[in-house]
Amino acid sequence: MSSLAPLELVCPAGTLPALKAAVDHGADCVYLGFRDETNARNFNGLNFDDAALAEGLRYAHARGRKVFLALNTFPQADNWQRWTGAVDRAAKAGVDALILADLGLLDYARRNHPRLRLHLSVQGSATSYEAINFYRERFAIQRAVLPRVLSLAQVAEVIAHTDVEIEVFGFGGLCVMVEGRCSLSAFTTGTSPNCNGACSPAKSVRWEQTAQGMETRLNGVLIDRYADSERAGYPTLCKGRFTVDEATYYAIEEPTSLNTLELLPQMVEIGIRAIKIEGRQRSPIYVAQVTKVWRAAIDACRRDPAHFSPQPNWMAELNKVSEGQSHTLGAYYRPWK
């Protein structure tokens, strides 16, 4: 059993206390971002300045854990220096890897910091081993985070044909499968996750309690209305309810969360190297709760993969903190190939 490749647990941190919570509860790696649009969780008050990053690195490294820095948005012509500056700051701080999506930035990082480990972000939308091997050849990426669109069989196919380590999402909020390309938020609010680092920026969000229920508006556009008994979700367009041909329903995607805990043995078996937990926007307590469960599950799976099954209390704990009414195995368990 011990011949299994080690599976890294990669946990989110939007703040220093969240980073410490991840490390204290068993994360192997923590990923985070700077306080600006160079990362896809660009929200007020969230993320790391240089001092917080230095302290985070010190804390994690003292305990033998790694810190990855996400620079996973796309620069534009007039602000290119902000992104390259972020690459330089991260390299200087001594992060263990950069998570990049933009080709130009991959090239910049490769040329200017040849010893810095590079990971291809999920935002890079590389789903085939041909694409991943191209990134490897050009920019020497060492890991790729796969978009949440592939079935497990497809993930296995990718792994079989590349030397690049493969990281997949295991838990958390879902985007509708067009990572790096979604323009729903830009359409309604003028702010896009891909360039400005925020889907549905808070300044465009309004919640209002009305006689019919709680209404969510995005830049004035009504995107959902919740009855008192319904669970709520993030105010994103993809998970809104719309009237199409006289029926009102989740016309794009249901607000569910990804939870692949029960697939752990298969994920280990096909050679996935790292599992990523979504949620840099969440509080330290969420990071602690989710990290703890996944640490326990990965350890249990490593001890005895043949008899692994998710404990009900793990699932209950994860469901409690999830968005939407239910959880899903996402594309991993789809029959398509």
Add this chain to the structure above:
Amino acid sequence: MKLPTQLPNFTLPEFFARFGQRLPQLPPTLALITALNLALGRLLPREPLEPLLGKRLAIRVSDAGLTLRFAYGERGFRPSFGSVAADLTITARTRDFLALLAREEDADTLFFNRRLQMQGETELGLLVKNTLDAIELPHVTLNSLAPAQALQHLRRILSGARNSGA
């Protein structure tokens, strides 16, 4: 003294909500802003709170019938009077506010479960949440923020309300 490590899920009895509304709201508001002003510049950093300058905030503790209205200005927090609507109103039960303070619950989790409501300028709410999350606050310093008696009182309420909750 420590707060209980896991807050039980309780709702204050109806009684509190009905009578709370009739009580003067100023003393609890003063208690809150005193604590906030004490923390300001020490535990609570000023710089990230700048977008809050000039804003009116309201904290509605639904099961206690309390609405604490206050504003943030150059000189810190102060009570806000008058009937002008707050720029941001946050509503939750006593238990959930305490759990947030004690870092036992994540605000998004409470929101998904419909136990935390935010009305008005969402951006301010997110800023407050993220600023509080970023503070390195070991359990013990939470206690040092509030007078010991208040905590004692809180514990009595907690143990009294423990069995009446939803």
